[in-house]
Amino acid sequence: MEHNYIQMNQKRDINKEQIYGYVKIEQYDQAKIDRIAGHYEAILADLGEDPSRDGLLKTPERVAKALQYLTHGYDSKPDEILRSAMFKEDYSQMVVVKDIEVFSMCEHHMIPFFGKAHIAYIPNGYIVGLSKLPRVVDSFARRLQVQERLTNEIRDCIQNTLKPAGVAVVIECKHLCMSMRGVQKQNSITTTSAFTGEFANETTRSEFLRLISSNLS
Ligand SMILES: [Zn+2]
Numbered sequence: 050m051e052h053n054y055i056q057m058n059q060k061r062d063i064n065k066e067q068i069y070g071y072v073k074i075e076q077y078d079q080a081k082i083d084r085i086a087g088h089y090e091a092i093l094a095d096l097g098e099d100p101s102r103d104g105l106l107k108t109p110e111r112v113a114k115a116l117q118y119l120t121h122g123y124d125s126k127p128d129e130i131l132r133s134a135m136f137k138e139d140y141s142q143m144v145v146v147k148d149i150e151v152f153s154m155c156e157h158h159m160i161p162f163f164g165k166a167h168i169a170y171i172p173n174g175y176i177v178g179l180s181k182l183p184r185v186v187d188s189f190a191r192r193l194q195v196q197e198r199l200t201n202e203i204r205d206c207i208q209n210t211l212k213p214a215g216v217a218v219v220i221e222c223k224h225l226c227m228s229m230r231g232v233q234k235q236n237s238i239t240t241t242s243a244f245t246g247e248f249a250n251e252t253t254r255s256e257f258l259r260l261i262s263s264n265l266s
Contacts, residue, residue, distance in 0.1 A: 077114055085113035119154055119161075122191030127202075130185055131210040134178030141214070143253070144176065145169040147261045149183045155226050156193035164222030164238065167261040170207055171214040171247050182207075196222055196241050204243040215246030217257045 089109035093100040147167040189202045204218045219242045
């Protein structure tokens with residue numbers, strides 16, 4: 050099957066995400082922040098630190114706020130994000146959005162993993178506003194995660210909401226829980242992938258993989 054391709058410049062979308070991020074920062078749940086900060090004060094003491102020394106005085110509250118930001122995906126509904134910008138359109142070629150930034154936290158160690166996501170879908174009557182795909186990635190990534198589930202959740206959300214002829218998701222991440230502790234493999238990258246529909250077809254899938262590995266800049 051022949052496909053034409055759309056490549057998106059991600060810069061504008063990333064700016065949008067950052068603005069979205071700053072908005073979230075103003076929406077802290079103070080009661081929750083106070084509770085989490087209390088726990089972190091105890092953790093600091095258990096680590097042998099003095100939580101009352103100058104540099105650490107505000108650390109429990111800072112950590113609590115950072116954590117609430119890093120897990121703000123729990124407050125969003127990725128399927129609604131997609132539904133808010135679905136358009137009926139007679140376009141049936143592969144749509145590819147590559148190099149979407151991913152920042153997440155491994156649920157086993159609560160240590161960050163980060164990298165890039167590449168998404169493609171083949172429309173089946175509907176297309177989606179392209180900035181929504183990075184927002185869906187963010188919605189699932191900003192939770193406690195494992196990379197395998199993150200990959201499948203993004204695929205399933207797009208498949209079930211947009212009902213395209215096929216979805217492909219590839220995620221490449223570096224896991225600090227591997228680099229900084231445990232096996233200390235500094236430079237290893239974990240790659241996961243998930244496909245539906247027409248991407249079961251070898252030719253379609255290799256076209257997608259070729260596109261995301263090519264450098265267009
Ligand atoms: Zn981990």
